[in-house]
Amino acid sequence: MASIISYTLKNGNKRYMYSMYGGLDPQTGKPKHVLKRGFKTKKEATLAASRKELAISQGDVQKVNNILFSQVYEQWYQEYVNTVRESTWARTAGMFNNHILPAFGNKRIRTITINQVQRAVNKWYKAVSYNYKRWYEYTVAIFDFALKHGYMHGDNPATKITMPKKKESWGSKPENFWDKQQLTTFFNCIDPNTELEKFTLFRVLAFAGVRRGECLALTWNDVNFSKSTLTVNKTLTQGKRGKQIIQPPKTHKGRREVSLDPTTMNYLKRWRAHQKREYLLLGFNTMNKGQLIFANSKNKFKSLNTPAKWLNKIIKDYNATHTDELKRITVHGFRHTSASMLFAAGATIKEVQTRLGHEDAQTTLNIYTHVTKHQDNQAAEKLANYFDN
Known part of the structure; x- marks a missing residue:
């Protein structure tokens, strides 16, 4: 039975509160006491106390049964952010806010049906070519979390749907790399005298094989001019609200030292001297520790x-x-x-894997298979020559 107690605020106004026994704490076995203040009338406090007593007697089952998908997501997300990098959890939040929560957020999670999940996935499938699978996987994770915490019972409805599959388009997929001649043509479009920074940036991308974020995070401390090497140990990416942040490489093998050819080293030396003069006019001392190789005007x-x-x-x-x-x-x-040129020059898959910082050889093999497709004709010719001779 709840006790209704009156008390007086500092301004003289009268208020009521209720106090009641809340049962035993399931973990400690000690008695729990529930206290709530702020009621303007005794009747209001008595009514609230009665509702609370009923909820306690039912083990707060009703509250659990009414939990929304969005509330479960918030709990899941608080755990998730401790398991991944900022760029990942920021990107994941965007997926939920833009796609998953609009479909399920305002629904009690225990009431969501297989058909509702199917309709949402079908809609995503029609809207995008690839990301719908990732949104679906996160949806499955929320239902799994709800089952684990007792917010729903039975099976995960998201695992019961039929996953739509994109139809393969006819023709060959455009190759996302250049051969030696195409790369030469590209560099002939940039004047290294008037666009030295631009030329140097693309030279580093092509001949060091670094990722975009790794390239833009480079500082002069990462360049060893005596050894002709480049140290890759960080990457520029997007964090919360799209803010650009520096993070360590995603994997251990992403931290690597890359040897550079004399021509690339020469362009880096030229750009460093040019940057020193140009940025001094802007009021910046580029000899400071941690100076970016490729920076904006600020x-x-x-x-x-x-x-x-x-x-x-x-x-x-x-x-x-x-x-x-x-x-x-x-x-x-x-x-x-960069990988295609390395393979053409005779580098092994292991050498390319190490240089590019791939965590496993399969990633390198995938690129190798894709890159060497255009060499089939040469292989056929070599086979014929061998047989005929």
């Missing part, structure tokens, strides 16, 4: 979109004035281009 990180903007404009301008079009690739395509 001596801060360049936008992650900058290399792509440069690349797309160069290709567009070239194709507008030439009949032999330069194939479009992405910035990440420079990494595949």
Whole structure:
């Protein structure tokens, strides 16, 4: 039975509170006491106490049964952020806010049906080509979390749906890398005298095989001019609310030392001297520790979109004035281009894996298989020559 107690605020107003026995704590075995203040009338306090007593007698079953999908997600997310990097949990939050919560957020999780999940996945499937699978996997995780915590019972409805599959399109998928001639054509479009930074950035991407974020995070401390090496130990990425942040490489093998050719080293030396003069006019001392190799006009990180903007404009301008079009690739395509040149030069899969910082050889093998497809004709010719001779 609850006790209703009156008390007086500092301003003289009268208020009521209830106090009651809340049963035994299931973990400690000690008695629990429930106290709630702030009721304006005794009747209001008595009614609230009665409702609480009923909830306690039912073990707060009703509260658990009414929990929303969005509330379960919030609990799951608090645990999730402690298991992944900031860039990952920030990206995941965007997926939930933009796609998953609009579909399920306002529904009591125990009432969501297989058909409702199926309809949501079908909608995602029609909207995008790939990410619908990731959104679905996160949806499954929320239902698993709810089952584990007793917010629902039975089976996970998300595991009962039929997963739609994208139909393979006819024709070959465009290759996201250049051969030696195409890369040469690209660099001929950039004047290293007037666009030295741009030329150097793409030279590092192509000949060091680093990722975009790794390249934009580089500082001069990462370059060893006496050994002609580049140390990769960090990456620029996006964190909460799209803010650019520095993170360590995703895997242990992502931390690596990459040897550089004399030409690339020469362009880095030229750019360092040019940057020193140019940024001094802007009021920055680039000899400070941690100076970025590729910085914006405020001596801060360049936008992650900058290399792509440069690349797309160069290709567009070239194709507008030439009949032999330069194939479009992405910035990440420079990494595949680097791999293709390494394979063509006779490097082993293990050597390429180490240089590119792949965690396992399968990733390198996938690139190797893709890159060497165009060599089939040469292989056939070699086989015929061997047989005929």
